[in-house]
Amino acid sequence: MDILRFITAGSVDDGKSTLIGRLLYDSKSIMIDQLEAIEKQSKNKEEGEIDLALLTDGLRAEREQGITIDVAYKYFSTPQRKFIIADAPGHIQYTRNMVTGASNSDLIVILIDARNGVVEQTRRHSIIASLLNIPHVIVAVNKMDLVNYSQDVYNNIVIDYSKVATSLGLKDVQYIPLSALTGENVVEVSGNFSWYDGKSLLEILERVEVQNDVDLEKARFSVQYVIRPQTEALHDYRGYAGRISSGIYKKGDEVIILPLGLESKIKAIESGGKEVQEAFAPQSIVLHLEDDIDISRGDMIVLKDHLPQVEQEFEVLLNWMDKKPLREGNKYLLQINSKVVKSIVKEMEYAIDVNTLEKKYSPEEALLNDVVKATIKTASPITFDKYETLRTNGGAILIDETSFVTVGACMIQ
Amino acid sequence: MSSKYRLDYLDQLESESIHIFREVAGQFEKPALLFSGGKDSITLVHLALKAFRPGKFPFPLVHIDTGHNFQEALDFRDRLADLIGEKLIVRKVEDTIKAKGLTEPKGKFASRNALQTFTLLDTIEEFGFDCCIGGARRDEEKARAKERIFSVRDEFGQWNPKLQRPELWNIYNGKIHKGENVRVFPISNWTELDIWNYIRREKIDLPSIYFSHEREVLEYQGQLVATSEFIQLEENDKVSIKKVRYRTVGDMTCTAAVESNAGNIDDIINEIIATKTSERGETRIDDKVSEAAMEDRKKNGYF
Structure with a gap:
């Protein structure tokens, strides 16, 4: 059994919350008391049937307004897999919340209303999926019951969307017609889709291969904490605690500590308090090195082949997440893995319209939710990979130096 | 790549929590681990052992004792702290x-749950804690489903759900x-069943009240509440x-028991798989007050 993390983006109108409610309900992950609670609320809302959408909106303001504002995480499992759903808002004014939910997702379910086809929102969600480099995409053409289960309607949407997917370079795209409201094709394939010979949404989710998304070649280990018991028995114990974000480490491997550039060898690896011969991503371990080197939090221990970049100046695609605008010359703290450095946003080359992908060159400022291409300079070198090639070592956040709020998400180019 | 480089889902969850x-150890000056003697905080301690041994924990265990706790949980708490040789700080709501x-609070099940927040905030101030690690899970409750893993609270301990930092x-x-x-909530992404499966796999000890035992209980609105000096019995009560x-293990005044013969972990897991009621719905009397009971408590500084 493994874990699949996926994001569903959309507004209530697309049936996103209904779809999640349906997945939870039909996989029997909703308990009687939770159903009773939403039945009560459904009555409060003077609607006849149970509103499955009420299962997902967790805050009072969201229930009152009938919209999703922030990401909620939902859980269910089947014998094959544990699923973590990031239930994210789809409105443009909450783009940053969708980016947040997308950052950890292995897969995105993009909902299309069969009556409306590919619309602005579909493009926006697909653009975000491509910016965040989500490895797998499922296009769920919803509300098929409202178009008489028409194969033509479905086929046309597939043709339209595949153009979007190609232009964005989305890789693994699968399509499915369904109705979240009636539950058809969500957990079980429905007889109303005689022309559809694919699997149900849940079956697709159960089978998507995510293991290959973990990069086992480029070894990356960011030191989080140094364990030094300093007791008599363990006087010389010095363990570097952290998580392998990609790759495999073996006892005896020659390593380089970056950005210092010093070399050493792995003396021992501990996992859960036991010594092991090797460890791999995404395990949390303790590394011991042959040489006594001054290594601190944020330093990266890597293997000699497939080296990451060590730079002080680099280009990023940046999603701005703060109400105060971003302007050239602004200074922030930049955090990548466990490393925090001072940084300055030197230049903004262009802004991307997340609805159309159009570029606007030399923008004066970036406002909340904007995506811009920018050059960042840091006070000291950082160790990274291009986001596109190694997602786990190519993402960084910007932190406001005075409010300490997270104000930007950077995908290093 | 061969399947030997695959992590089982429990290993993935464990690694994320560690x-x-x-990150807490690396980022904060004075963290604390909120420890109640319940299964979730016991799991936290187990994960902390994996994260920091052979070193000491970079934080003490802190228990906010309402005075309404189950004795079995308190005994277990003291034994565990003793066994692992870590510091335990207890602060009492009574004080x-x-x-x-x-x-x-008054009433039949007068709960000190809300008062706990005062003691927690006082304790944070007394020791200058800048971070409190808690065992809350997102599957427990719909407000918790919205909370970040690193959840910033203001000077008054308040959560502002509309102004959460993006967490990427x-x-x-x-x-x-x-x-x-x-x-900080290291087991945010674990479900109740994940916790039990992990407890089984890792052979983690639990207080005896998690297993079937005989107890005098009051039947009240479909729930079974242990009789104790903290609950007011009336003439017509069915005991x-x-x-x-x-x-779950909370206060005696707001935690209900379930009828069960499950005397070991396997039996408990089978019952949880078969159950049709959620953990909090079945056992927590304090969540039923309103749709937004938890959201409101969190906004007031509850963990």
């Missing part, structure tokens, strides 16, 4: 009530101003001795 623990002249990838931003405090176990 990573979060170490806060006396010192501050707080009003005790596995990058946690724990920077705060003096007086503020971060609540009987039943075989029960606890699915």
Whole structure:
């Protein structure tokens, strides 16, 4: 059994919350008391049937307004897999919340209303999926019951969307017609889709291969904490605690500590308090090195082949997440893995319209939710990979130096 | 790549939690682990052992004792702290009530749950804790489903759900101003069943009340509440001795038992797989007050 993390983006109108409610309900992950609670609320809302959408909106303001504002995480499992759903808002004014939910997702379910086809929102969600480099995409053409289960309607949407997917370079795209409201094709394939010979949404989710998304070649280990018991028995114990974000480490491997550039060898690896011969991503371990080197939090221990970049100046695609605008010359703290450095946003080359992908060159400022291409300079070198090639070592956040709020998400180019 | 480089889902969850623990150790000056003697905080301790041994924990265990706890959980708490040789700090709601002249709640199941927040905030101030690690899970409750893993609280311990920091990838931003405090939830992504499966796999010890035992209980609106000096019995109350176990361990006044013969972990897991009621719905009397009971408590500083 493994874990699949996926994001569903959309507004209530697309049936996103209904779809999640349906997945939870039909996989029997909703308990009687939770159903009773939403039945009560459904009555409060003077609607006849149970509103499955009420299962997902967790805050009072969201229930009152009938919209999703922030990401909620939902859980269910089947014998094959544990699923973590990031239930994210789809409105443009909450783009940053969708980016947040997308950052950890292995897969995105993009909902299309069969009556409306590919619309602005579909493009926006697909653009975000491509910016965040989500490895797998499922296009769920919803509300098929409202178009008489028409194969033509479905086929046309597939043709339209595949153009979007190609232009964005989305890789693994699968399509499915369904109705979240009636539950058809969500957990079980429905007889109303005689022309559809694919699997149900849940079956697709159960089978998507995510293991290959973990990069086992480029070894990356960011030191989080140094364990030094300093007791008599363990006087010389010095363990570097952290998580392998990609790759495999073996006892005896020659390593380089970056950005210092010093070399050493792995003396021992501990996992859960036991010594092991090797460890791999995404395990949390303790590394011991042959040489006594001054290594601190944020330093990266890597293997000699497939080296990451060590730079002080680099280009990023940046999603701005703060109400105060971003302007050239602004200074922030930049955090990548466990490393925090001072940084300055030197230049903004262009802004991307997340609805159309159009570029606007030399923008004066970036406002909340904007995506811009920018050059960042840091006070000291950082160790990274291009986001596109190694997602786990190519993402960084910007932190406001005075409010300490997270104000930007950077995908290093 | 061969399948030997695959992590089982429990290993993935464990690794994520250890990573979060170490981020706390790396980012905060004075963290604390909120420990109640319940299964979730016992799991936290187990994960912390994996994160920091052979070193000491970079934080003490802190228990906010309402005075309404199950004795079995308190005994277990003391034994565990002793066994692992880590510091345990206990602060009592009783003392806060006396010192501050707080009003005790009234009623049949007078719960000190809300008063706990006062003692927690006082304790944070007393020791200058900048981070409190808690065992809350997102599957427990719909407000918790919205909360970040690093959840920033203001000087008054309040959660502002509309102004949460974006939390991207596995990058946690724990920077705060003096007086503020971060609540960190390393097992956010675990479900009740994940916890039990992990307890079984790792052979983690639990207080005896999690297993079937005989107890005198009051039947009240479909729930079984242990009789104790903290609950007011009335003439018509139906009290009987039943075989029960606890699915969660909170205060005696607000935690209900479930009828069960499950005497070991396998039996408990089978019952949880078969159950049709959620953990909090079945066992927590305090969540039923309103749709937004938890959201409101969190906004007031509850963990």
